[in-house]
Amino acid sequence: MAPRDKTKKASDAAKPLDFKALVQGLPHVVVVVDATNRIVFANFAAENFFGLGEALLKKRALPALVAFANPLTALADQVRHTRGAVNEYELDLAMPDRPARSVDVFASILNEREDYVLLMLQQRNMAAMIERQLTHRGAARSVSAMAAVLAHEIKNPLSGIRGAAQLLEAGASEEDQPLAQLITEETDRIRDLVDRMEVFGDERPVSKDAVNIHSVLDHVKRIARAGFARHITIQQSFDPSLPSVPGNRDKLIQALLNLVKNSAEAIGDKNDGVITLSTAFRPGLSLRLPNSDSSVKLPLEICVSDNGSGVPEDVKPHLFEPFVTTKAKGAGLGLALVAKIVGDHGGVIECESRSRLTTFRMLLPMYQPSARKTGAI
Structure with a gap:
């Protein structure tokens, strides 16, 4: 290794870690609140979670973000009182203008400022969402197979039934004509349903x-x-x-x-x-x-x-x-x-x-x- 490379590596190792940049890169929600539970720091994941930029979040306190008996405020107060870290699981957070979320929360006092509390939230429904999505895809694939069968086995006979109904309507009495029209309307409805299902049978790659x-x-x-x-x-x-x-x-x-x-x-x-x-x-x-x-x-x-x-x-x-x-x-x-x-x-x-x-x-x-x-x- 060249002396210059060794010097550079030693210099990089001596640099203090940029913990703010590290926290910004985390996929979990991280916020820091002061003694009044007003937000003083929020990472990118927190901005997405609450639907507000960091500048707007810093103007808010926790009670303004989470409705009803705010569990985050209670956790922050508990941590200040006990001076220890707390883990809370399956907390339901109801937010005024966003869907309710189920989260696991880690709360801890910051060593530098004992009246400041760090809150880290992890959404519980994300893994379940992915699992359900894969189930949805499996259901769609089952419809794809059924759609291919329906298109072949039903659409052709439907055309014959519709044609026969129109012939019957032409020669039917005034009393029986509504029945022939009903057959025509119902075959059209079934054909429309099969046409819509045919979309599921299209397994060709999507041009992107x-x-x-x-x-x-x-x-x-x-x-x-x-x-x-x-x-x-x-x-x-x-x-x-x-x-x-x-x-x-x-x-x-x-x-x-x-x-x-x-x-x-x-x-x-x-x-x-x-x-x-x-x-x-x-x-x-x-x-x-x-x-x-x-x-x-x-x-x-x-x-x-x-x-x-x-x-x-x-x-x-x-x-x-x-x-x-x-x-x-x-x-x-x-x-x-x-x-x-x-x-x-x-x-x-x-x-x-x-x-x-x-x-x-x-x-x-x-x-x-x-x-x-x-x-x-």
Whole structure:
């Protein structure tokens, strides 16, 4: 080794560690609060968790961020009193304008300032979200196989049934014509269902390019405002520095349009309906690919939130499975299709819902210029 290299290594080893930079890089939420429980430091993960930048977080105290008998405030006060570290598991945090989260919390006094408390939060639902997402993909694959069979075995006979019904209608009495029309209408309905299911049978790799997700969201918003959501306020909160998504623009429009339409239907005819479209950069989350040793990072977060009726608890675990719906006339394929499109883009999607606040959270990879344009990223 050259003397210059040895000197440089010795110099680097002598440098003090930049602990602030180290904490900023952690995937877990880290905040430091003062004696009044006002935030004095927040890392990037905390900004994403609370939906506010560090500058805004520093203007807030814990009670302003977490509603109801604030467990974080109680933990911070307990640590100051006992002068020891505390671990608390499965705390439910209800935030005023964000979905409730279940977290594990580590709290400790800072050695330099004994009235300052460090709080580190780890979301409990993230691993479960990934596991459910893989289950959703398995369900979509089962529908893919069924769709291929249906397309072949049902569509051809349906054409014959429809043609026969039209012939019957032409020669039927006035009393029997409505019955022939009913046969025609029902065959059309079944054919439409099979057509929609055929989408699940398309296993071809999705052609991907760099896509500006904000352009996609703007397009979806224009469509919604011109039609099914004209009576609803649509807000947006975008991270302007968000990098491109590796994706198919048309497919992403289809997925997000389905989510916005789902939100509009949940709101119904309410006069105070609000749909919020938001984006954020969320480092630290990666998904291990099935049957592989490799993983893909999913730092791009796209959310569609609404103040509608919410999702029933018994439906939540199965929300993205085919034929699961809470609508009287729904086929239960819309959200299953969204899950398939997101999966085809190498991402995951999850729903968090409570009364008057439902959020569909889509996590996607970041575009890499060297990545292939087709297949999984």
